[in-house]
Amino acid sequence: xxxxxxxxxxxxxxxxxxxxxxxxxxxxxxxxxxxxxxxxxxxxxxxxxxxxxxxxxxxxxxxxxxxxxxxxxxxxxxxxxxxxxxxxxxxxxxxxxxxxxxxxxxxxxxxxxxxxxxxxxxxxxxxxxxxxxxxxxxxxxxxxxxxxxxxxxxxxxxxxxxxxxxxxxxxxxxxxxxxxxxxxxxxxxxxxxxxxxxxxxxxxxxxxxxxxxxxxxxxxxxxxxxxxxxxxxxxxxxxxxxxxxxxxxxxxxxxxxxxxxxxxxxxxxxxxxxxxxxxxxxxxxxxxxxxxxxxxxxxxxxxxxxxxxxxxxxxxxxxxxxxxxxxxxxxxxx
Numbered sequence: 615x616x617x618x619x620x621x622x623x624x625x626x627x628x629x630x631x632x633x634x635x636x637x638x639x640x641x642x643x644x645x646x647x648x649x650x651x652x653x654x655x656x657x658x659x660x661x662x663x664x665x666x667x668x669x670x671x672x673x674x675x676x677x678x679x680x681x682x683x684x685x686x687x688x689x690x691x692x693x694x695x696x697x698x699x700x701x702x703x704x705x706x707x708x709x710x711x712x713x714x715x716x717x718x719x720x721x722x723x724x725x726x727x728x729x730x731x732x733x734x735x736x737x738x739x740x741x742x743x744x745x746x747x748x749x750x751x752x753x754x755x756x757x758x759x760x761x762x763x764x765x766x767x768x769x770x771x772x773x774x775x776x777x778x779x780x781x782x783x784x785x786x787x788x789x790x791x792x793x794x795x796x797x798x799x800x801x802x803x804x805x806x807x808x809x810x811x812x813x814x815x816x817x818x819x820x821x822x823x824x825x826x827x828x829x830x831x832x833x834x835x836x837x838x839x840x841x842x843x844x845x846x847x848x849x850x851x852x853x854x855x856x857x858x859x860x861x862x863x864x865x866x867x868x869x870x871x872x873x874x875x876x877x878x879x880x881x882x883x884x885x886x887x888x889x890x891x892x893x894x895x896x897x898x899x900x901x902x903x904x905x906x907x908x909x910x911x912x913x914x915x916x917x918x919x920x921x922x923x924x925x926x927x928x929x930x931x932x933x934x935x936x937x938x939x940x941x942x943x944x945x946x947x948x
Contacts (some may be wrong), residue, residue, distance in 0.1 A: 655681030
């Protein structure tokens with residue numbers, strides 16, 4: 615008998631997409647699964663659907679709980695997970711029938727603690743039957759250290775694959791003392807660097823086996839309102855401060871510099887995307903520019919691992935935002 619793998623699915627008001635997600639898990643070629651569906655206080659029919667699927671397949675376990683957010687749902691799943699390994703899947707997404715088996719095989723062959731696959735974005739209307747044969751047969755599996763994975767956060771091609779938790783197979787012992795932060799968005803970014811940093815072997819398969827559904831009202835696409843934008847900015851500032859503190863304590867100057875650059879770019883992007891038409895937005899811009907100046911003076915100017923281009927861009931932004939905006943717009947167009 616192969617090792618038991620726990621699949622944790624946090625669920626909140628996704629009745630429309632949930633069947634595709636669950637069916638894609640049930641159709642896995644790797645069948646020794648414990649499927650934990652965590653109904654996080656859904657107000658639609660998601661909870662009823664979970665119970666119906668539990669009646670159909672003995673591998674399914676359902677938790678119904680008061681709404682506590684994505685972190686709380688994942689943590690509840692971890693508390694009862696009995697598998698040697700754990701996979702997290704978001705309830706509005708889907709996975710290829712071979713994803714869990716491929717990740718398990720890579721982990722065993724490579725002697726890894728974590729195995730990762732690539733993802734692809736799919737349209738909101740796509741179902742699991744439409745995507746399960748849409749991958750390339752050829753692929754490569756590469757070996758990274760956890761530290762190299764963190765350096766790849768910067769990479770435009772594989773950066774997101776490294777940052778998130780939903781395209782990975784973990785040894786469950788990694789979460790023995792670690793949990794997701796309650797009440798936060800971007801909860802993956804709060805902990806994944808801590809998970810990855812000590813890892814000696816991480817496998818990465820460049821095959822797109824995880825299907826990330828792009829929804830207009832998802833967390834990733836819902837920063838339109840002032841309140842959601844404030845929450846997003848507050849969490850990202852908190853994340854980067856924690857990362858900087860972590861790598862400073864580790865005396866890892868290179869990764870500290872990398873996070874300083876990412877922090878600067880994040881702050882600049884947020885400032886550029888805020889209209890600044892009302893009192894609250896102007897206050898927010900002032901706060902972000904103050905943080906950008908602090909990070910620039912403390913970490914960017916003197917950073918040995920900060921490219922000259924980032925130093926120049928940071929200086930230009932702080933000296934003249936309008937000129938910076940025009941030059942950036944010109945660079946994008948060209």
